Amino acid sequence: MRIVVKIAGGVILLSSIAFNASVRAQATVNDGVFTEAQATSGQVVYDAQCKTCHNMRFYRDTLRSWNNQPLLYLWESIMGTMPADNPGSLMFEEYTNVIAYILKEQGFPSGDSELDPDNGMESISIVSP
Ligand code: HEC
Numbered sequence: 001m002r003i004v005v006k007i008a009g010g011v012i013l014l015s016s017i018a019f020n021a022s023v024r025a026q027a028t029v030n031d032g033v034f035t036e037a038q039a040t041s042g043q044v045v046y047d048a049q050c051k052t053c054h055n056m057r058f059y060r061d062t063l064r065s066w067n068n069q070p071l072l073y074l075w076e077s078i079m080g081t082m083p084a085d086n087p088g089s090l091m092f093e094e095y096t097n098v099i100a101y102i103l104k105e106q107g108f109p110s111g112d113s114e115l116d117p118d119n120g121m122e123s124i125s126i127v128s129p
Helices: 036-049 056-065 071-081 092-105
Strands: 002-007 010-015
Touching (some): 071 092
């Protein structure tokens, strides 16, 4: 693309402006965004740290209310507030694995790529289970 700007009689050419810098593949939780191994590890954490206060029905409603939000925001929310009796007490990896387990239990598929809060999780959208 070439854009011509005229300023006070002079002509400045602005050529080849890159408009593609921020374009990024958008995924949803339907695209196999966690591995089976993560979900398996997540179940252990879930049973020990989450099960006493929430059942799986609760997460179905939660995911519905987070529809279209980036998965990273949910990760941050859970990390900052859960377990309610000891927020932030788990390792980052444990929070990530718990989310993988919750997604799996809600029927979303596992895949080849690991869920990673430092790598692309902001561009994975939650969809209603
Ligand atoms: C001691 C009880 C307790 C434990 C343990 C606990 N939670 Fe919670 N959780 C709560 C309460 C209370 C709320 C807020 C009220 C509600 O929505 O029911 C909540 C809310 C949530 C929400 C909703 C957040 C939102 O913004 O929509 C999620 C998701 C959640 N918890 C996940 C977890 C996960 C994952 C674990 C395990 C790591 C966990 N909780 C452990 C009590 C608990």
